[in-house]
Amino acid sequence: MAKVLMKGNEAIGEAAIRAGCRYFFGYPITPQSELPEYMSLHLPKAGGVFLQAESEIAAINMVYGASGSGARVMTGSSTPGIALKQEGISYIAGAQLPCVIVNMMRGGPGLGSIQPAQSDYNQSTRGGGGGDYRLLAYAPASVQEMVDYVQLAFDKADEYRNPVLVVGDGVIGQMMEPVEFRATAASDLPPKDWATTGTGGKRPPNIINSLYLDAEELERHNIHLAEKYNRIKENEQRWESVGLEGAELVIVAYGTTARIAKSAMENLNRQGKKIGLLRLITLWPFPEKGFAELDEATKDLLVVEMSMGQMVDDVRIVNEGKRGVHFVGRSGGVIPSTALVEEKILEILERSE
Amino acid sequence: MVNERTILAGFGGQGVMLMGQLLTQAGMIEGKEVSWLPSYGPEMRGGTANCGVIVQTEPISSPVVEGNATSEIMMNTPSLDKFEKDLVPGGKLLINSSLISKKASRDDVEAYYIPSSDIANELGDTRIANMVMLGAFVELTGAVEPESIFQALESRLGLARAHLMDINKQAFARGAACVKEQRN
Numbered sequence: 281m282a283k284v285l286m287k288g289n290e291a292i293g294e295a296a297i298r299a300g301c302r303y304f305f306g307y308p309i310t311p312q313s314e315l316p317e318y319m320s321l322h323l324p325k326a327g328g329v330f331l332q333a334e335s336e337i338a339a340i341n342m343v344y345g346a347s348g349s350g351a352r353v354m355t356g357s358s359t360p361g362i363a364l365k366q367e368g369i370s371y372i373a374g375a376q377l378p379c380v381i382v383n384m385m386r387g388g389p390g391l392g393s394i395q396p397a398q399s400d401y402n403q404s405t406r407g408g409g410g411g412d413y414r415l416l417a418y419a420p421a422s423v424q425e426m427v428d429y430v431q432l433a434f435d436k437a438d439e440y441r442n443p444v445l446v447v448g449d450g451v452i453g454q455m456m457e458p459v460e461f462r463a464t465a466a467s468d469l470p471p472k473d474w475a476t477t478g479t480g481g482k483r484p485p486n487i488i489n490s491l492y493l494d495a496e497e498l499e500r501h502n503i504h505l506a507e508k509y510n511r512i513k514e515n516e517q518r519w520e521s522v523g524l525e526g527a528e529l530v531i532v533a534y535g536t537t538a539r540i541a542k543s544a545m546e547n548l549n550r551q552g553k554k555i556g557l558l559r560l561i562t563l564w565p566f567p568e569k570g571f572a573e574l575d576e577a578t579k580d581l582l583v584v585e586m587s588m589g590q591m592v593d594d595v596r597i598v599n600e601g602k603r604g605v606h607f608v609g610r611s612g613g614v615i616p617s618t619a620l621v622e623e624k625i626l627e628i629l630e631r632s633e
Numbered sequence: 634m635v636n637e638r639t640i641l642a643g644f645g646g647q648g649v650m651l652m653g654q655l656l657t658q659a660g661m662i663e664g665k666e667v668s669w670l671p672s673y674g675p676e677m678r679g680g681t682a683n684c685g686v687i688v689q690t691e692p693i694s695s696p697v698v699e700g701n702a703t704s705e706i707m708m709n710t711p712s713l714d715k716f717e718k719d720l721v722p723g724g725k726l727l728i729n730s731s732l733i734s735k736k737a738s739r740d741d742v743e744a745y746y747i748p749s750s751d752i753a754n755e756l757g758d759t760r761i762a763n764m765v766m767l768g769a770f771v772e773l774t775g776a777v778e779p780e781s782i783f784q785a786l787e788s789r790l791g792l793a794r795a796h797l798m799d800i801n802k803q804a805f806a807r808g809a810a811c812v813k814e815q816r817n
Contacts, residue, residue: 285658456669458661543695
């Protein structure tokens with residue numbers, strides 16, 4: 281299929297419909313409102329249902345219901361709206377239901393700003409709801425990648441019976457880039473024999489639930505979930521690495537910031553520096569395997585984020601004290617410039633000489 | 634080898650966003666790497682609007698055009714005041730001289746003055762000032778072919794508004810002519 285020029289938010293909607301999503305429940309919020317807008321126009325044409333809920337809390341519980349009945353379902357929001365959905369997400373994870381949640385991050389905390397940010401890293405990787413649960417979290421860096429990972433997210437959600445989070449920021453939601461909708465590979469996903477589709481008098485009823493009053497039973501459930509999360513950790517880490525071999529310093533970033541950092545890297549490498557880039561595609565599981573590829577020559581890691589440095593903790597954990605871990609970023613909705621990243625890199629290189 | 638990073642800015646209603654999208658789509662039609670990044674905010678009618686467009690041969694890393702613009706299309710005075718600093722030395726600056734009475738304050742950039750709103754009014758439709766500027770831009774930078782812009786516009790107008798192609802092409806040609814004249 282030929283490429284089309286699309287806004288990130290709209291491309292997510294089209295990708296979801298093509299992935300078989302037939303239900304969207306949401307509430308508008310900048311900078312992701314083009315997603316519900318697109319869904320409101322196109323989902324009914326595909327035989328689906330778009331519903332603007334009375335609140336984010338209602339929307340996520342509608343997702344819970346639709347997913348329990350075996351449907352492919354999605355919701356989307358931005359930072360404060362995703363915060364409101366956290367309780368529902370915990371219930372969905374507890375009940376082991378598949379769904380896709382899109383977060384086009386904006387500045388926080390609180391109502392924050394409407395400009396691009398990445399300050400929901402902790403929320404995305406640790407969760408804001410109660411209990412031991414995890415979400416598979418993708419952080420695409422272009423409109424094309426957004427499309428590809430939204431489609432993959434639906435399959436992974438079904439495969440693991442787990443909510444999958446796709447995070448972007450205002451830039452990726454609002455920008456236009458050429459995209460190609462590729463046919464998704466036929467997947468051999470298990471049948472949804474757990475869904476509440478009606479017994480037809482032939483089987484005992486399926487019950488969707490996250491309440492376990494017997495402590496030992498809940499512990500067994502938690503152990504089962506933990507095993508699943510370990511499987512995800514083992515199989516689903518994704519990252520992109522550029523120029524790691526011989527790199528003096530490697531930038532660690534994701535999403536829009538990784539693209540800005542890449543420009544900084546290219547500028548410095550043209551001046552004879554040796555800078556690499558490790559771009560996270562999954563925020564959770566954290567791509568530890570990517571860090572195992574780092575070169576002995578690499579003395580420093582520079583985390584670049586649109587936050588006050590939320591990802592630094594995870595980089596320190598995987599680094600085990602081997603290299604210097606530094607941070608540069610902007611927050612509140614300010615996009616870091618390539619010049620800022622370049623200055624920071626030069627400052628670090630100078631110090632380690 | 635194309636390597637054009639452009640800031641387009643004006644007030645809401647001047648067709649700044651559409652102008653950027655047509656340029657982006659034209660680049661895509663030619664198989665180039667492209668991106669279009671709009672400003673967004675609590676915008677209001679008559680407020681400012683701007684977008685950054687990249688059209689280049691190599692894959693695009695950062696889609697943000699800030700401090701490294703190779704060209705600019707400035708449709709009103711506040712835009713010129715805000716973005717003139719973002720041009721690289723030697724960058725190309727297109728100024729809508731119908732609405733901007735001042736000259737470029739930098740002498741290390743190539744400035745062109747296009748009375749695009751006046752030309753649009755002369756042609757009978759003030760809304761096509763953006764096409765006058767786009768004609769000037771394409772003539773000046775060669776970032777894309779005029780034919781690709783027309784193809785992009787045709788797809789945007791659709792059949793119902795196909796009759797508007799002619800006046801848009803006229804506007805485009807007038808803009809290009811302004812640049813030719815000033816270059817000599």
